[in-house]
Amino acid sequence: xxxxxxxxxxxxxxxxxxxxxxxxxxxxxxxxxxxxxxxxxxxxxxxxxxxxxxxxxxxxxxxxxxxxxxxxxxxxxxxxxxxxxxxxxxxxxxxxxxxxxxxxxxxxxxxxxxxxxxxxxxxxxxxxxxxxxxxxxxxxxxxxxxxxxxxxxxxxxxxxxxxx
Numbered sequence: 619x620x621x622x623x624x625x626x627x628x629x630x631x632x633x634x635x636x637x638x639x640x641x642x643x644x645x646x647x648x649x650x651x652x653x654x655x656x657x658x659x660x661x662x663x664x665x666x667x668x669x670x671x672x673x674x675x676x677x678x679x680x681x682x683x684x685x686x687x688x689x690x691x692x693x694x695x696x697x698x699x700x701x702x703x704x705x706x707x708x709x710x711x712x713x714x715x716x717x718x719x720x721x722x723x724x725x726x727x728x729x730x731x732x733x734x735x736x737x738x739x740x741x742x743x744x745x746x747x748x749x750x751x752x753x754x755x756x757x758x759x760x761x762x763x764x765x766x767x768x769x770x771x772x773x774x775x776x777x778x779x780x781x782x
Contacts, residue, residue, distance in 0.1 A: 622774060624644070624648060624697060624699055624721070625649055627650065627694060627697050627699055628642070628644050630734050631650065631652070631701070632722065635652070636657070636667075636704060638661070638662055639652055639653070639654055640653040640654055640656055641652070643655040647700050648698055648700060649700050649701070649702070650699065650701045650702065651702045651704060652701065652702065652703050652704065652708075653704045653705070654703060654704070654705050655693075655705065656670065656705045656706070656707050656714050657715075658689070658705075659688070659703055659705040659714065660676055660714065660715040660717050662703055662716060663690045663692070663703050663717055663724075664721065666692050666703070667692065667695075667703060667717075667721055667723075669719070670694065671694070671696070672688070672692035672693060672694050672701060673692065673693045673695060673778040674691075674692060674693075674721075674723045674724060674727075675691040675692060675693050675700065675722070675726055676691050677689065677690045677691065677722045677728070677731065678691070679731040679734070679735045679737065680759070681735060681761060681762045681763045682706065683713070683753060684706060684708060684709070685706050685707045685708040685709045685710075686706070686707050686709075686712060686731075686735050686736070686737050687705070687706045687707075688704070688705055688707065688714070688731065688737065689702050689704045689705060690702065690703040690717075691702070700768060707737055710739050712736055712738060713737065713738040713739070713740055714738075714739060714740065715739070715741060716728055716739035716740055716741045716743075717739075717743035718739065718742050718743070719741040719743055725742065725743070725744065726748060727748070728742055729742070729744070729745060729747075729748040730748055730749060732745060732748070733747055733748055733749055733750055733759075733762050734759055734760055734761040735759050735762060736757075736759040736762065755769075755770060758770060779781075
């Protein structure tokens with residue numbers, strides 16, 4: 619029964635979002651991976667969250683050769699399925715519309731991705747630092763491949779000076 623329902627989910631997503639999907643695969647029975655353009659990702663994720671009744675698990679970011687890839691991981695609990703929406707943001711324009719400006723659940727993870735990888739979330743209502751000290755140098759992103767610990771000093775991690 620679960621396999622039939624999962625095929626139905628895949629078919630429904632293809633039908634509803636076909637013009638916005640670059641690629642969609644189902645490598646395992648309870649996983650779907652959708653690759654979409656950056657300008658389409660926020661709308662698709664908002665649709666999955668609001669209309670398709672998925673829940674946010676998390677979002678993750680990875681430094682790739684061509685840019686930063688963001689993967690939004692959403693749970694479709696009534697179908698026992700995880701739907702992953704992947705988008706690649708090119709280094710030349712590391713920004714994407716904020717989902718957090720409309721859906722509060724996305725705010726902290728967008729702040730974390732901004733801070734650690736340098737992706738700007740346009741329209742985000744609160745881009746304060748979340749993990750790093752305020753004294754940490756601007757323009758340095760600890761999860762980027764080109765980050766070197768030698769680029770920062772102990773003073774850059776001064777949490778007392780930052781008021782944390």
